[in-house]
Amino acid sequence: MSKESNSVQEQLDLKQNIISESWKIIIKEGWQALSIRKIAEGIGFSVPVIYKHFENKEAILAHFSKEGFAILAEKIEQSISGITPGAMRLRAIRDSYWAFASEHTAHYRIMFGLGIPACEAINSNTEMRATSDLIYAAITDLLIENQHTTDEAYLKLKTFWSILHGFIAIELLAKNSITHPPAATINDAIEGFIYTLIHKK
Template structure:
C-alpha cells in the first residue's frame, strides 16, 4: 500500500469517526450540544483537523443526515419487500418509517427537521436521499392510478413526517397511534 493510499484511508476513517461522534453526542444530549470543540475532544483531534473535513457544524449535520438516509432507505426496503400485498407493504413501510423516527430522534431531526442545504427533489439530490424516497415511490406505484407518482409519494411522506414529529412532541394521543395509521393506510389503499 502506498503512502498516499494509507493517508486517504486514514482520512476516510477520521471522517467516519467525526460523523459517528456527532451522532452519538446528538442522540445523548441533542444537537445543541454538538460543537466542533466537543467533537474535537471526543475524537481526540484538533479543531483544525475537523475543519479540514467539514466547514462547520452544519456540514457535519448534513453528513449525518445523508448517512441516515442510507440507513432509512435500507429499512424501508426491507419493510416494503417483506410484503406482497400493496396495503400490507404500505403499512410495513409506514411502521418502519415511524419506528426509525421514534428510535433515532436526533438522526431523524438532522435528516428532516433541522435546516439544511442538502438539495431535495433536484438533480443534485444525494443518491442516499433518492433511494429513501424511491422506497415510497415503489410502495405506492400499485396504488397511484392516474396520480403523479412522485407527488403522491411526497404527500404520503409528508403525512408520515407529520405523524412522526407530532408524536415526538407529544401532540397526539398515544392510545390512538394504530387508529391513525389505519385511517391513513385505508385512504391510500
C-alpha cells in the same frame, strides 16, 4: 510508499474519530449542540484539523442524515420484500418507518430537523431518493390496481410522508421518544389515506 499509505490511513482514522466524537455529542446533548470547537476538544486536535475533513458543522450533520436515510431505505425495502399489493406495502412502510424512528431517534431528529425535505433535496440525495421511490412505487401501484390515474402520485407521496412525520413529531414533542409499535392514531390515519387512494376521494 509505505509512509504515504500510513498517512492516508491516519487521515481516514482521524475522519472516523471526528464522526465518532460528533455522534457522542449528538447523543449526549442533541444535534443542535454540535460544534466544531466541541469536536476538536473531544478528539484533542485543533479546530483547523476538523475543517480539513468537513467544511462545517452542517457537513457533519449531512453525513449522519445520509446515513440515516440509507438505514431507513434498507428497513423499508426489507419490510416490503415479497409484498405485491400497494395497500399492504403502504402498511408495511408505515410500520418500518415508525420502527426506524423509534430505534434510530437521534438519526431521525437530524434527518428531519428542518421538516419534510423539499423535492429538490430529495432528488439530489441518493439515500433520500431511495426512500421516496419506495413510497412512490407503492402509491402508484395502489392507484393502478384500482384503475385510477397516477397524476397525483407525487402529491399523495408528500401527503403520506407528512402524515408519518406529523405523528412522529407529536410523539417527540410529547414524550421525547417514540413508542413502539405504532400508535392506533397513525394506523387509523394511514387506513384513511389508503381508503382515499382506493376510492379516489
